[in-house]
Amino acid sequence: METHIAPETGWRGSREGWLEAGYQALIDSGIDAVKILPLARQLNLSRTSFYWFFEDREALLTALIDGWEARTTRPFVAATREYADSQAEAMLNVLACFLSGVFDARLEFAVRSWALQDGKVAARIEAADETRLGALRDMLVRWGHGEQEADVRARTIYLTQIGYISMRAREELETRLARIPTYVEIYTGQRPEPRELARFNARFMSQPGARPGSAP
Structure with a gap:
């Protein structure tokens, strides 16, 4: 069954929400699971919403490793x-x-x-x-x-x-x-x-x- 993706306009989520989704993917399935489109589907957001908060996937990974230091x-x-x-x-x-x-x-x-x-x-x-x-x-x-x-x-x-x-x-x-x-x-x-x-x-x-x- 196809997962619904939010349209390009409207709610874009939050930086914290994307980070939490990335964190859960990392600890549950490893780094290869931390990808923009699967995270967008999980959050029911558009893929482009990601770019309101991060320049690219590498920026998300950097934020995750910084979060690891903090935790x-x-x-x-x-x-x-x-x-x-x-x-x-x-x-x-x-x-x-x-x-x-x-x-x-x-x-x-x-x-x-x-x-x-x-x-x-x-x-x-x-x-x-x-x-x-x-x-x-x-x-x-x-x-x-x-x-x-x-x-x-x-x-x-x-x-x-x-x-x-x-x-x-x-x-x-x-x-x-x-x-x-x-x-x-x-x-x-x-x-x-x-x-x-x-x-x-x-x-x-x-x-x-x-x-x-x-x-x-």
Whole structure:
């Protein structure tokens, strides 16, 4: 059955609407699905409406990759700088970024897949990896680790997390929370205090049925 396309005049949608449609196509089906005509059909808009908001498809892709930075790297770096009473709590802040879904794991997976066929995107991924690792190193140095040790610990934390995302690992929330104290101890050398774990767990247990974005 033919999909209706809106006429050339009338409602043209919005930049945010086109971006959201592109985002959904990217995370659901990959970069090859992010094309103007299919998105127009999905939005029930004319193809030419797209050009009121973007110069071309490349401009949409650039906006999507910028959005990826905003949904992943920025909250990750912010989490490494959150206030904490101890090193263990600082690490809990980082893990909470992933467990709460603030870090968009589905988008991260899609962009890393996209990078396999696009050198420019691969370069953005490489730069983001360095930024994230640097933020983790800085956090660990602030808590007393030497530069080399902080670097190795940061890589252990970060590469484990990216491995979870790349493998699309799925765990029940209760299982994840039960593993958190050991993860924190391995990552930092310090086991979280019961009060710190209670605060951490309360972030998630207060939301019945919530499903975090990815494992730690």
